[in-house]
Amino acid sequence: MATVHNWQLGREMTYRHEGGSYDRQFAAVFNINRCIACQTCTMSCKSTWTHSPGQELMWWNNVETKPFGGYPAHWDSRLLSMLEDANPGGQTWTAERGDDDAPYGEFGGRTVFEASSPTERALGYLPQEADWKSPNRYEDHATGHSKTGASLPEHDGWFFYLARICNHCSYPACLAGCPRNAIYKRPEDGIVLVDQERCRGYQKCVESCPYKKAMYRPTTRTTEKCIACYPRVEGSDPLTDGQPMETRCMAACVGKIRLQGLVNVDDSGVWSSDPSHPLYYLVHTERVALPLYPQFGTQPNIYYIPPRWVPRKYLYQMFGPGVDDAIAAYTRPSRRLLAVLQLFRATQEMVFSFDVQEGPKLNEIMVDGEPLELFDDTVVGFDRDGREIVRVRVEDPLIERPGKINSI
Ligand code: SF4
Numbered sequence: 001m002a003t004v005h006n007w008q009l010g011r012e013m014t015y016r017h018e019g020g021s022y023d024r025q026f027a028a029v030f031n032i033n034r035c036i037a038c039q040t041c042t043m044s045c046k047s048t049w050t051h052s053p054g055q056e057l058m059w060w061n062n063v064e065t066k067p068f069g070g071y072p073a074h075w076d077s078r079l080l081s082m083l084e085d086a087n088p089g090g091q092t093w094t095a096e097r098g099d100d101d102a103p104y105g106e107f108g109g110r111t112v113f114e115a116s117s118p119t120e121r122a123l124g125y126l127p128q129e130a131d132w133k134s135p136n137r138y139e140d141h142a143t144g145h146s147k148t149g150a151s152l153p154e155h156d157g158w159f160f161y162l163a164r165i166c167n168h169c170s171y172p173a174c175l176a177g178c179p180r181n182a183i184y185k186r187p188e189d190g191i192v193l194v195d196q197e198r199c200r201g202y203q204k205c206v207e208s209c210p211y212k213k214a215m216y217r218p219t220t221r222t223t224e225k226c227i228a229c230y231p232r233v234e235g236s237d238p239l240t241d242g243q244p245m246e247t248r249c250m251a252a253c254v255g256k257i258r259l260q261g262l263v264n265v266d267d268s269g270v271w272s273s274d275p276s277h278p279l280y281y282l283v284h285t286e287r288v289a290l291p292l293y294p295q296f297g298t299q300p301n302i303y304y305i306p307p308r309w310v311p312r313k314y315l316y317q318m319f320g321p322g323v324d325d326a327i328a329a330y331t332r333p334s335r336r337l338l339a340v341l342q343l344f345r346a347t348q349e350m351v352f353s354f355d356v357q358e359g360p361k362l363n364e365i366m367v368d369g370e371p372l373e374l375f376d377d378t379v380v381g382f383d384r385d386g387r388e389i390v391r392v393r394v395e396d397p398l399i400e401r402p403g404k405i406n407s408i
């Protein structure tokens with residue numbers, strides 16, 4: 001076992017391998033406030049990668065309705081209970097929020113690696129076949145009905161949509177659990193892949209992954225998982241002329257909730273300071289996007305802007321102690337943040353840096369009893385080589401169609 005630094009936990013932790021040295025890390029931000037559960041992401045992934053025999057139950061991208069839904073069934077509440085049983089009352093965050101090394105404070109509890117028994121490499125369980133049967137059970141099921149009607153900030157009766165893919169974790173539990181060393185993390189982009197030649201289908205990765213994103217294929221007797229559309233990430237799709245391209249699920253997102261990219265990381269796994277990168281800006285500068293269940297300890301690389309209307313206790317459990325700051329930042333966005341939020345789904349080429357050009361004042365609105373000025377700023381996105389690839393204004397341009405728009 002090695003000692004590695006997990007910046008999401010604000011501390012060192014034990015892991016099976018030394019932290020790898022990666023040039024870049026695949027990462028994304030999902031804005032839950034905008035997801036409409038149209039499942040376009042789900043189907044774009046399914047029709048690209050998992051439409052063959054033996055892959056029927058594989059949903060590398062899924063969108064579940066929280067708090068009751070989950071795929072496989074109850075994946076998160078089940079593991080949370082196991083962690084609580086392993087460390088009763090101890091799964092808590094202790095220290096104050098700090099700098100980039102500990103932006104959410106320090107987690108004083110046990111990760112899936114630290115709570116495991118001597119015979120396993122990560123605390124986990126193997127879902128039963130029935131757990132994989134219903135990918136969207138409890139769709140649109142809310143908690144108890146409100147007697148008073150719904151109003152922000154928190155609703156009495158609530159639900160929200162949680163879109164999920166493999167997190168291409170910095171410390172993958174699937175990789176730690178594999179007795180065949182068949183799972184590896186690519187140094188060039190941190191994408192986690194299964195070597196199909198080495199895999200013998202022991203399903204230890206399925207058991208170990210806390211997010212249950214490694215899936216067994218009975219027809220080949222091997223595990224398969226999200227491959228982060230790596231040909232697109234590598235820039236081999238002819239559409240982008242060699243430039244890295246976002247994955248299918250990101251590029252197809254109807255609700256414009258997703259922004260994906262590659263971030264630079266230093267030797268200890270912390271993101272290198274780069275406030276002009278939109279993902280760095282959202283995760284580290286504004287701290288408006290948070291990791292999913294950071295307490296599991298895998299340092300997941302998909303980040304979420306939490307839903308504003310959900311009771312905070314539930315959100316603390318799911319996203320950690322950064323929730324209040326993240327929701328405050330999203331509810332009253334800075335001028336720069338409002339501009340960067342316009343980059344979501346504005347292009348399918350990966351944005352590596354951005355600039356904001358200031359525009360005229362648009363309006364002044366009241367938010368939480370305080371005035372908030374809105375400006376028609378323009379955000380400009382640049383590709384890996386610094387070329388401009390997208391330009392979006394805060395205010396949608398009003399376009400009037402000509403009287404005769406076609407020949408019918
Ligand atoms: S989410 Fe699961 S399958 Fe994906 S890298 Fe992390 S531990 Fe592995």
Ligand code: SF4
Pocket residue numbers: 034035036037038039040041042063161163252253254255256257
């Ligand atoms: S395509 Fe986007 S809006 Fe639709 S379900 Fe997927 S994440 Fe949500």
